Amino acid sequence: xxxxxxxxxxxxxIELEDGTTLIERFSSVRRFEHxxxxxxxxxxxxxxxxxxxxxxxxxxxxxxxxxxxxxLRGAHxxxxxxxxxHLVIHLLNIVLEVMRDHIRMTLFPTRKxxxxxxxxxxxxxxxxxxxPIYPKFDYRQKFEYLAIVLCSIVMAVSGLVLFFxxxxxxxxxxxxxxxxxxxxxxxxxxxLLLIIIWHLYGAQLSPExxxxxxxxxxxxMTKQELARKHGAEYERLFGPLDGQSVPRQARESSHxxxxxx
Amino acid sequence: xxxxNILGLLGVISGSAFAEGISVKAADPARNCQNCHAxxxxxxxxxxxxxxxxxxxxxxxxxSIHGGRLGCSDCHQEKWGNTHPSVESRSVRDFSIKQSxxxxxxxxxxxxxxxxxxxxxxxxxGRTDAPTCVDCHGAHDVKDPKNPRVVMNRKCGACHKxxxxxxxxxxxxxxxxxxxxxxxxxxDCHGAHKIEKSxxxxxxxxxxxxxxxxHGDAERMKKYNLNPNVLSxxxxxxxxxxxxxxxxxxxxxxxxxxxxxxxxDCHGAHDVQSLRNKDSAGQVRxxxxxxxxxxxxxxxxxxxxxxxxxxxxxxxxxxxxxxVKKFYSFLIPLIMAGLLLHxxxxxxxxxxxxxKGKQK
Numbered sequence: 001x002x003x004x005x006x007x008x009x010x011x012x013x014i015e016l017e018d019g020t021t022l023i024e025r026f027s028s029v030r031r032f033e034h035x036x037x038x039x040x041x042x043x044x045x046x047x048x049x050x051x052x053x054x055x056x057x058x059x060x061x062x063x064x065x066x067x068x069x070x071x072l073r074g075a076h077x078x079x080x081x082x083x084x085x086h087l088v089i090h091l092l093n094i095v096l097e098v099m100r101d102h103i104r105m106t107l108f109p110t111r112k113x114x115x116x117x118x119x120x121x122x123x124x125x126x127x128x129x130x131x132p133i134y135p136k137f138d139y140r141q142k143f144e145y146l147a148i149v150l151c152s153i154v155m156a157v158s159g160l161v162l163f164f165x166x167x168x169x170x171x172x173x174x175x176x177x178x179x180x181x182x183x184x185x186x187x188x189x190x191x192l193l194l195i196i197i198w199h200l201y202g203a204q205l206s207p208e209x210x211x212x213x214x215x216x217x218x219x220x221m222t223k224q225e226l227a228r229k230h231g232a233e234y235e236r237l238f239g240p241l242d243g244q245s246v247p248r249q250a251r252e253s254s255h256x257x258x259x260x261x
Numbered sequence: 262x263x264x265x266n267i268l269g270l271l272g273v274i275s276g277s278a279f280a281e282g283i284s285v286k287a288a289d290p291a292r293n294c295q296n297c298h299a300x301x302x303x304x305x306x307x308x309x310x311x312x313x314x315x316x317x318x319x320x321x322x323x324x325s326i327h328g329g330r331l332g333c334s335d336c337h338q339e340k341w342g343n344t345h346p347s348v349e350s351r352s353v354r355d356f357s358i359k360q361s362x363x364x365x366x367x368x369x370x371x372x373x374x375x376x377x378x379x380x381x382x383x384x385x386x387g388r389t390d391a392p393t394c395v396d397c398h399g400a401h402d403v404k405d406p407k408n409p410r411v412v413m414n415r416k417c418g419a420c421h422k423x424x425x426x427x428x429x430x431x432x433x434x435x436x437x438x439x440x441x442x443x444x445x446x447x448x449d450c451h452g453a454h455k456i457e458k459s460x461x462x463x464x465x466x467x468x469x470x471x472x473x474x475x476h477g478d479a480e481r482m483k484k485y486n487l488n489p490n491v492l493s494x495x496x497x498x499x500x501x502x503x504x505x506x507x508x509x510x511x512x513x514x515x516x517x518x519x520x521x522x523x524x525x526d527c528h529g530a531h532d533v534q535s536l537r538n539k540d541s542a543g544q545v546r547x548x549x550x551x552x553x554x555x556x557x558x559x560x561x562x563x564x565x566x567x568x569x570x571x572x573x574x575x576x577x578x579x580x581x582x583x584x585v586k587k588f589y590s591f592l593i594p595l596i597m598a599g600l601l602l603h604x605x606x607x608x609x610x611x612x613x614x615x616x617k618g619k620q621k
Contacts, residue, residue: 054502060509068515069506124606126613140603165567166557174567178574178582181499186589190596198600206604207611 009104010237014220022220023237025136033090034216040083045192047076052185077163084156091149106136109146113139133231133241144198151191158184294333295319311353317401325403336363354389360400361393368394374454392420397453406453410446411437417447427531434531443481449474450530459530462517466508469495472524494571495524520556527552545570 012024026034050059050072066072097103116139119132137145161168161180168176204212215221227234231241299319304312322328337360339346350356365372375381375394383391397416398406406413414437418425428434428447437444450471451457457464469492475481477492495501500522507517527549528534536545546565553564574582 051502051506054505055496063506063510064513068510069503069517070519072506121603121606124610126610166560166564169561169563169567170559172563174563174565175579175581177499177567178569178579179585182582182585182589186585186593190589190593193593193597194600197597197604201604206607 009102013237021223023223023226024219025215025221026219028219031216031219033086036086037083040079040086041191041195043079044076044083045188047072047079048188049192051076052188080156080159080163083152084160087152087156107142107145109139109142113142133235134229134233136230136233136236138230140198140202144194144202147194148191148199151187151194154183154187155191158187305348305356307348307350307352307356309352313353313356321402325399325401326405327403336360338363352389357395357400358384358389358393361395364394371454374452375456378452378454378456379458380456390420392416410442413448413453414446421447424531431529431531431533432535433533443475443484445475462507463511465523466504466511466517468523468525469501469504470508488571490573491571494569494573498568522552522556526555 014022014024016022046062047066050056050062053059063069063072066075094103098105112135116132116134119128120139122128123131158180161176162184165177203209203216221230223234223238226237227241235241295317298315298317301315304314306312348356350359372394380391380393384393397413398404404412414425429437433445437446451459473492476487477489479489482489496505503519503521504523507519507521511517525533549565549568549570550560550562553568554560557564569579569582572578574586576583
């Protein structure tokens, strides 16, 4: 096994003894962030939804489970603070790393994403023979990431308003509380639906990835998979794809020089 | 012979309640008691010096709700033989309290409810002035408490004089007319038998339901041109939502510890007044602020804007809240429809690719 990458903008590339080439998709930090967010998200949903649907029987059941409203609300707020902290660290990290030119903005939407979307839909409808060549993260994944980040910001800000309403009321009108409550409540539903419908389908339930995309577990994607799903990233790392979307052996050997630069 | 006996026992009764059993001879059981008690003049004397008349007005008895249904011995159940048993009570009050126990033989459900009430607890603590069945319903003159309802209020007012005065000056008390079944009486808010202590949390958590019984009834509110949404808007608010939760957990025995605003904090309880055509919006706002800062000590006047005065947010009253609500009601279905459509198209494409592959 040898590690081929030299700079941080080129991901780790590992060649296994059986000849499989693995490209790092998510660093250990990003994987940790993902699973941390999963736990926090599930906990916040569990403690938050009963507060929205307070008349239901399951809300009462959860309340019983937590031992009362004060406990439920306290837990929700504590985990909300964890969530906010993570969000701030994540965003700061992205900004700093981009400023230092350590990372590429692979999740930033571009004009190509729009044309990718149009082309993909026309491929689905049978107007095109092939799918477009996607970058490291395709437009569906970029949409999801940005939507979730945006949801998180709205949730964090409105959540903090609801956490400290009286303090905030020293400088603002009371209507802010009502607006924050409305936003926190609706945005939560939007975020939950995004995760349940879009993320679970894209990352687990879609027949193309079922029973799940394991790259978020071990962090790697095979070279073939990269060529098939994220051709543009493949080309950035290994040179042009051939017409079959499957890398030729010759190209695989030539890239090593390139990586070594 | 019978009359001689009666004359004899009159003398004995007026002597002492603790006298030996009084001998009574019964010829006609249905008329027996009235034979003596219709015109008996003497009184039953107790050791504390109090006394009780032995005369029972027959018409009063017949006019009562029990008239023609119950006989004397249904309530006065002491073992009747040829003698009246001795009365083992120290005072008239003791006697009444003991005698009230007899009601539960028929009205057991009411009895068990009042066992949980504050009056019964006080009685058990030795407060003999706390009311028992006969104090509210009467003894020989028991009437249907629902007809007319207002009579029950006078019973409460007999002890709770100050509160009654306040109540009579409130919008509920002022409008109370015997024929009007809509105005709340004491028992409508406090319950009749299971009367809870009103400064305790388990009463507080259900105050909104007490008020909501009428004010959440759209039909009834329409009659008086009152806002039918007061309960739903309260429950939609943060305090109302918390209240609902505290009520749920209270049923499981986990009593609320934190205080939360409920109807009576702004409107008052016995002194509730109409807000219609009385105070200007500014005055009402001042009242709201006063209530807010009674808990949120550091709160500023702006707090009042966090309350929409029982109105659903509209474009005019709260355009930001209304706007955000509208925005999400369009955004969420729009995004979800787009995403689902995308997923369905993808699935459809995969299926058609597979069937093409099979054809090849």
